[in-house]
Amino acid sequence: MDADITGPSIPKLFGLTDRPGQNENGLLPVESSTGIKIMSLNLLLPDETEPVVWRGPLIGSAIKQFWTDVVWGELDYLVIDLPPGTSDAALTVLQSLPVDGIVMVTTPQELATMIVTKALKMADSMGIPMLGIVENMSYTVCPHCGEEIRLFGTSKAEEFADSVGTDLLALLPIDQGLASMADGGKIEQYDLPMHKLVSTVTSKLGD
């Protein structure tokens, strides 16, 4: 479920352009090539670049409808993608949906750590369990010399995860291959290093 209503990017990552169908019970999610059911505001727009100029209350009600009016059927997990910040989208999801846990995504700057700490405190105040932290844009590998580059200096992710009492689930690189797969709608063909991340998160949820 793509809960980033004003910046919905999930359909493009998966190369989806079909409009959702409908039956008497509600809206049918669109299925990706590997069978992931997806609902996003961008699937409902005539043109993916059309702006959704909505204030908070409309954003909240769109998210609630993605939960109540979409025929999700039997799912192993429902993954909700949220935009950054602690405003309407995050608040609506945490208050109105039965969330089992949160994975926070950060980047190596201290700046990002500060913003993520805000979100952590919000989740904590609402009693939602933290499953762990993923550091994105952690490093890249130089295509010319093969050396690893820490783009934003040394990672403070391990230290940060410790300081807020949660696990560091993964350090993800900036990878030109991933970027071009994402732009080409082929995100599902990207392999490593997601598997360990997914298995850690699902085993925590299984506890």
Add this chain to the structure above:
Amino acid sequence: MDADITGPSIPKLFGLTDRPGQNENGLLPVESSTGIKIMSLNLLLPDETEPVVWRGPLIGSAIKQFWTDVVWGELDYLVIDLPPGTSDAALTVLQSLPVDGIVMVTTPQELATMIVTKALKMADSMGIPMLGIVENMSYTVCPHCGEEIRLFGTSKAEEFADSVGTDLLALLPIDQGLASMADGGKIEQYDLPMHKLVSTVTSKLGD
């Protein structure tokens, strides 16, 4: 003016921790080491990591107060930093403040281009002039071999700017020096390649 109410990062970039003062006309902005007047919700919080869990209407009214209740005094330019997306913060600024022009910041992924196109269409529908586009995270220079790396593949910024009928103002690198200055609150000591960007924007505004 930091209009990113739920993720305010400007004070940290400038190393500001003083609380804003007050006089009979309103709140006094905090001045940076080079004399830039700054107002941000983070300056008003007891702790910079305190979350601001506000829905849209409160966000809109905070932004309006930053405009009406802050004693800005004589300014050359008022620069407003907005979060991504086309929701409350952007809507409030474009509808309630006398905006002379917009600079859009994007990254080299097509994904980002799609989201920025949404924002462009919103600004256009409200009759706000576009001053140009800045591509962030455009490239980096390998500290091991000195070669330039296009982290997300070839830049499509020039093409994108053309397609939406505006100018490409700058391609900004990911720079470890900049990242550490930003984290250290010393953003004003960073030099290049901002000067050309600023002079282009100000000359456009002077027209």
